[in-house]
Amino acid sequence: MIIIGEKLNATLPAIKEIIQQQDTDRLVALAQQQASAGADFIDINVGTGIGSQADEVQAMQWAVSAIQERLETPLCLDSADPVVLTAGLQAINHGPAMINSTKAEQASLDEIVPLAARYDAWLVALTMDEAGIPKTVEDRLQAAAKIMEAIDQHGVPRPHLFFDPLVMPISTDISYGLVTLNTVSALKEKYPEAKTVLGLSNISFGLPARPRINAAFMHMCLYSGLDAAIIDPLDDILMAAVTTGEVLVGRDRRCRRYLRAFRS
Amino acid sequence: MNPQALRIKSINYQEESSVNHQELIEKIAFNVIQGRLEAEDEGFDAGLEGQPAVTELMQQALEQGVDPKDIVIGALTRSMEMVGEKFERNEYLIPDMLASAECVGAAMEMLAPHLMKAGIKSKGKFIIATVAGDLHDIGKNIVAIMLKGAGYEVIDLGTDVSVDRILEAVREHQAPYVGLSALLTTTMRVMGEVVQKLDEQGLRQQVKVLIGGAPTSTEFAQQIGADAYCKDAFQAIDKLKTFKS
Numbered sequence: 001m002i003i004i005g006e007k008l009n010a011t012l013p014a015i016k017e018i019i020q021q022q023d024t025d026r027l028v029a030l031a032q033q034q035a036s037a038g039a040d041f042i043d044i045n046v047g048t049g050i051g052s053q054a055d056e057v058q059a060m061q062w063a064v065s066a067i068q069e070r071l072e073t074p075l076c077l078d079s080a081d082p083v084v085l086t087a088g089l090q091a092i093n094h095g096p097a098m099i100n101s102t103k104a105e106q107a108s109l110d111e112i113v114p115l116a117a118r119y120d121a122w123l124v125a126l127t128m129d130e131a132g133i134p135k136t137v138e139d140r141l142q143a144a145a146k147i148m149e150a151i152d153q154h155g156v157p158r159p160h161l162f163f164d165p166l167v168m169p170i171s172t173d174i175s176y177g178l179v180t181l182n183t184v185s186a187l188k189e190k191y192p193e194a195k196t197v198l199g200l201s202n203i204s205f206g207l208p209a210r211p212r213i214n215a216a217f218m219h220m221c222l223y224s225g226l227d228a229a230i231i232d233p234l235d236d237i238l239m240a241a242v243t244t245g246e247v248l249v250g251r252d253r254r255c256r257r258y259l260r261a262f263r264s
Numbered sequence: 265m266n267p268q269a270l271r272i273k274s275i276n277y278q279e280e281s282s283v284n285h286q287e288l289i290e291k292i293a294f295n296v297i298q299g300r301l302e303a304e305d306e307g308f309d310a311g312l313e314g315q316p317a318v319t320e321l322m323q324q325a326l327e328q329g330v331d332p333k334d335i336v337i338g339a340l341t342r343s344m345e346m347v348g349e350k351f352e353r354n355e356y357l358i359p360d361m362l363a364s365a366e367c368v369g370a371a372m373e374m375l376a377p378h379l380m381k382a383g384i385k386s387k388g389k390f391i392i393a394t395v396a397g398d399l400h401d402i403g404k405n406i407v408a409i410m411l412k413g414a415g416y417e418v419i420d421l422g423t424d425v426s427v428d429r430i431l432e433a434v435r436e437h438q439a440p441y442v443g444l445s446a447l448l449t450t451t452m453r454v455m456g457e458v459v460q461k462l463d464e465q466g467l468r469q470q471v472k473v474l475i476g477g478a479p480t481s482t483e484f485a486q487q488i489g490a491d492a493y494c495k496d497a498f499q500a501i502d503k504l505k506t507f508k509s
Contacts, residue, residue, distance in 0.1 A: 011449065011479075049449020049479055080450075132399040132423055171358040172402045206358035 001242050001251075002041065002228035004076050004098070005034030006199065008063070009045040016048045019059050024066045035073040037233040041098055042067060044088070045078035057087040064091035076100050076124075076230075082111040089119040097121040100230075101164060104129040104143035109150040117154045124162045124197055125151075127183065133166050135175075140165050140183045141190065148191060158193035162228055167198050170213075171206030177217065181224045188225035197228035201238070215241035222249050285330045292321045292339035292371070297346055299363025301370055308360055318367040322374045332378040336415060340368050344413050348498035365406060365497075368413030386417040387504075389439035393425035395454035400447035403477060403496075407443060410497035416441070416504070427457050434462065434471050441507075443500065444490075446477040455480070456488035463489075472507050474500055 007030055010016050018026045031042045044067070046059040056079070064075060068091070076098035077088040085099055101124035102112035116123040127134070127143040134140045144163055151161050165183035168176040180203075184196050200221060204213035215237050218229070222245035231238055240261075247258040298307030300317035307317075316324070325335060347364040350356040356364075390411050394404050401423045408418045421433055434442055446452040455475050462468040473490040485493035491507070494500040 047449060049452070128399070130424070132401070169358075169402070172362065208357065 001222065001226070001246060002195075002197075003039050003233050003239075003242070004041040004043050004100075004197070004228060004230040005031075005037075005039030005233045006043050006230045007034055007232055007234070008043060009078070010048045011045070019046050019048055019063070022059070022062055024062075027063060027066055028070050031067045031071055031073070034233045035071060038239060039073060039233040041074050041076040042071070043076040043078050043100060043230060046084070047079060053081065053083060056081070056084050060084050060088040061091045064088050068093055074098065080108070082115060085112065085115055089115060089121060092119075095120070098124065098162075100124040101126050102147070104146040109147065113150045113154045113156060116156045116160065120160075122160045122162060123151070123156060124164050126164045126166060127187075128166060133168065135179070137179060137182045137186055140179075141186055144187055144191070148194070158191065159195065161191075161194040162197040163187050163191070163194060164197050164199070167200050167202040169205035169207075170203055177203060177220075181220055184221060184224040184226050195227035196225065197230060198226060199230040200226075201231060201235075211235065211237040214238050218242060219245040219248070222246060222251070284328065285325075285334070286338075288321060288325045288328065288330055289334060289338040291316075292318060292325065292335065293343040295321060296340060296343040296364055296367045296371070297350075299360055299367060301363075301367050308356075308363075318371055319374075322371050326374065326378060332375050332382055333384055335371070335375060336379070336384075340371055340413055341415070344368055344410065345498075348501075351496070351498065362406065365409040365413065369409045372412050387415040388417065388441060389419060389437050390416040390441040390443060390504075391419045391421065391430065391433045391437065391439045392443040392445070393421035393430055393433075394423040394445045394447075395430075395451055395458065396424055396426045397454065398446050398448050398451035399423045400445070400477070403447070404443075404445040407445070407476065407494075407497040407500055410501065411443075411504075414501045414504075427454065427461050430458050431461055431465060431467065434467055435465075439471060441472050441474065441504065443474045443476070443494075445475075446480065449479045452477065452479050452484065455490065459489045472504075474503060476500065 008015055010019050034042055044063050046056055046063055074096055077085055078100040079085050089097055097119060099116055099121050102108045103126045125147040127140040129143050134143060165180055167180050170176050187196055198221060200217055201214050203217045204210040207213060218238060218241040233239060243258055243261050246252045247255050252258055295318045298312060300307045300312060302317050302319050303314060305317055306313055347356060347361060351361045392404060392408050394401055408420050412418050419433060419437055421429060444455045444458060446455060459473055474492045474494050475485050475490045476494045480493055482493045492503040494503055
């Protein structure tokens with residue numbers, strides 16, 4: 001499982017402060033912590049909600065440069081704005097870079113997919129369109145087909161594509177867990193070269209004992225064939241669920257990683 | 265049988281029937297709080313499966329001629345207020361609250377033709393929308409259901425609704441209330457545009473603007489000139505009451 005560390009997100013008050021004050025030490029420390037905990041990518045979202053696009057561009061450049069100077073771990077640039085994404089991509093000096101994200105919306109595809117091609121970046125694509133998040137597997141697959149078409153057309157290699165079939169809280173609709181799991185399976189079957197990613201902790205929003213639900217869902221996602229997860233790598237229970245899930249579905253040959261977890 | 269006995273019997277019958285009505289209303293209220301729509305449903309508490317729930321009890325109430333107004337006030341409004349208090353105390357979580365809201369929504373639907381026949385008017389039209397660029401609708405839908413239950417005529421414009429469409433709806437329906445939702449820091453600004461455009465087009469005086477959604481706040485509401493920030497559906501109902509007085 002490719003782990004994308006989600007903690008550097010400006011919608012969290014503590015991170016918003018770090019970004020507004022451009023506190024390089026705290027920024028890098030948080031990136032470092034996530035890398036040490038097993039993050040393969042560090043997600044960076046600098047959208048504080050206040051300030052202009054120029055502020056966001058500047059913040060993205062600052063964050064990318066600051067982290068890349070001190071850390072080998074590649075970055076995942078989190079914005080829907082192609083201008084902010086471009087600024088981040090230009091600041092990157094070692095990859096692979098990941099773009100998070102495009103939607104199956106024409107405007108979004110037209111602007112963001114070419115960026116992935118130009119900068120040889122990996123691309124997260126949400127299986128949703130103008131009409132919102134589709135309720136059914138079929139409609140999410142339809143959005144995926146539209147994404148795939150754009151990817152092929154712009155020459156982004158299919159293995160660089162990460163479909164995000166979207167996780168909605170089961171506290172608001174009990175069908176949401178299964179729809180997402182079934183979409184992951186269907187995507188893996190239909191587009192075996194492409195990858196899948198989920199921000200899976202959203203599944204437990206509004207419920208007590210969230211780590212238990214998240215861990216159970218992680219196991220199910222692994223069974224569905226999920227390739228990557230945008231999660232908090234400092235969450236020990238969830239990271240343990242990655243290890244136990246992978247060994248159960250045969251993604252940990254000779255149980256190496258599972259066993260190593262007990263030796264350390 | 266002498267006339268006296270008959271009279272007593274009929275009085276008894278009258279009393280019995282109003283007791284029945286009261287009992288039914290209380291049963292409906294209980295099941296709204298339990299969040300049980302149909303007899304097979306589980307409730308907040310264990311062991312209620314199989315007992316008549318809101319749908320069955322409502323049917324019974326309407327067949328027996330219980331005053332629709334009594335149902336709204338005695339069974340739905342009061343119980344939903346209690347659900348709100350429980351939610352506030354964290355005793356109820358989102359699924360509990362949604363289950364109750366679903367019951368109220370279904371009950372209101374069953375009541376609608378009867379309320380119309382009885383000439384009972386709604387508390388006013390309430391236009392609700394998630395603003396342009398934003399597709400989040402969970403919170404907005406909860407507010408819409410709760411306001412319906414509280415007696416407002418809710419006109420739900422959906423998600424990603426343009427400023428112009430919101431204005432058009434206010435004008436077309438002559439709605440005294442409009443509720444705006446946004447979950448993104450990038451889209452919350454659209455709410456300000458709505459207020460500004462209402463002002464420009466001379467509609468601002470006739471409509472109260474309520475806003476909500478994770479990134480918004482009382483300060484933000486003041487900043488953009490909205491009339492109220494509502495933390496959740498229950499606060500929206502409370503705020504609406506203050507406008508009326």
